[in-house]
Amino acid sequence: MKILAIETSCDETAVAILEDGRKILANLVASQEELHRRYGGIVPELASRKHMEVILPLAQEALKKANVTLKEIDAISVTNGPGLIGSLVIGVSFAKSISFAQGIPLVAVDHINAHFLAVFLEEKTPDFPFVALVVSGGHTALFLVKDYLEYFLLGQTRDDACGEAFDKVAKLLGLGYPGGRIISRLAEQGNPKLIPLPRPMLDKNNFDFSFSGLKTAVANYVNDLKRKGLPIPIHDLCAAFEEAVVEVLVTKALSALSATGCQNLVVAGGVAANKRLRAALQKLAQERDFRVFIPRPEFCTDNAAMIGVCGYHKFLRGEFADLELDVYARSQFKRLS
Ligand SMILES: Nc1ncnc2c1ncn2[C@@H]1O[C@H](COP(=O)(O)OP(=O)(O)OP(=O)(O)O)[C@@H](O)[C@H]1O
Ligand SMILES: [Mg+2]
Incomplete structure (x- = not known):
């Protein structure tokens, strides 16, 4: 089972391809650190624009690196929150486009859920x-x-x-x-x-x-x-x-x-x-x-491999998203009752 995972919640554009929820075939991160450094923090407008510029070539590079074609991808996993709205919509729109064009199931992932599931890559x-x-x-x-x-x-x-x-x-x-x-x-x-x-x-x-x-x-x-x-x-x-x-x-x-x-x-x-x-x-x-x-340091900071892990478990449970999928800035976490 191969999953294409996409992460654009903040200032890293990331794409990964995972096999069976664990094996990394490709894991690419394009950091925007340089772009935001001179402002001493993230400028949301610049972040979105950079995601838009980078996402397609990065996804193409990931497929090439994994030696996989889109036809072989079983699901697309994408972060739809929490994060910067303008950044999230780039990843989500991109994921929806591929899902629609290729008829590949779409899975929506919470970025924080994915952070603590990164440990399953180890x-x-x-x-x-x-x-x-x-x-x-x-x-x-x-x-x-x-x-x-x-x-x-x-x-x-x-x-x-x-x-x-x-x-x-x-x-x-x-x-x-x-x-x-x-x-x-x-x-x-x-x-x-x-x-x-x-x-x-x-x-x-x-x-x-x-x-x-x-x-x-x-x-x-x-x-x-x-x-x-x-x-x-x-x-x-x-x-x-x-x-x-x-x-x-x-x-x-x-x-x-x-x-x-x-x-x-x-x-x-x-x-x-x-x-x-x-x-x-x-x-x-x-x-x-x-x-x-x-997890090792590169799986602690933002990456798409962790989005793939989380997406894999949603896929196994049949929790799919449709093309009306929205994004959110903050998570509403359930409390223990
Ligand atoms: N070695 C380190 N020691 C302390 N902090 C670090 C270290 N490396 C990175 N950080 C901090 O981690 C943060 C980035 O982490 P991460 O990429 O998970 O955050 P984010 O994705 O922006 O936020 P969130 O995951 O909550 O949406 C930054 O605040 C950075 O300063
Ligand atoms: Mg993060």
Whole structure:
């Protein structure tokens, strides 16, 4: 069973071809990082236009790389939300066109569902149920995942997403865009213990997060030094910020494991590529009685292979979309009742 997967929810145009929901025949990502860098963030209008320019040649390249023709494709899987509306419509319209012209079934995928299913592209896969911590540019959330397509929100951020906090802190430190990778690299040479920063929401007995206060704490610290004419210890500050984020994520994830009785933790989304977070969780998993599953970094950030995994399971369940398929900016996650 071959699936053509398309992802255009944000600033990556991505196309993948997957066999039997696991074997990657092609996985191409055209990042728009360069395009948006000079603006210090994504400009939605530019993102849509770039998707439109890139999607067709990228899909052609993917088919060529996989050595597959459209006639051999059994389903088209496409992200229809959450994300930037103008970006989503490019991928969805493109997917609909091929579906209509070639008579290939269409499957619609939720980008966040796909993020935590990316782990099924790896050799080592978790059993259900598991707890999924999704940490990305737009989301920070904990889910109880009972099956591929059956998941329940335990808690989420009340303000900024964790990746967004990385990006905003990088911006206020004048480090460039996107911030996660840059902060992480600088943090490697810093001491995380020298600058005290808050651990938001750790005192709260729930699974919600909040990162805007942490960002403000960094801004206040920087402004105070600037006022005094003192240099900013950039490496130590990046390390302290990263450590504060990691501590909050790890603590909340562990309490979600104990509250649900799950032994398996899956971490997904762009911030799951973070080395300090990965190392902290691997260490704790060895010390305590749980197993952690984190996809390789290129499957943590946006890609179409994960859209193929999710689409495959929808295909197996006969959950097809029609040509009236719409897009959505935000997901309405089901809560555990
Ligand atoms: N090594 C890293 N450390 C910390 N953050 C990182 C790292 N690599 C990437 N990120 C962050 O991950 C985010 C991008 O992740 P992703 O591509 O999953 O987000 P998105 O698709 O924009 O948002 P969403 O998935 O919520 O729609 C950015 O905010 C980026 O700064
Ligand atoms: Mg994403």
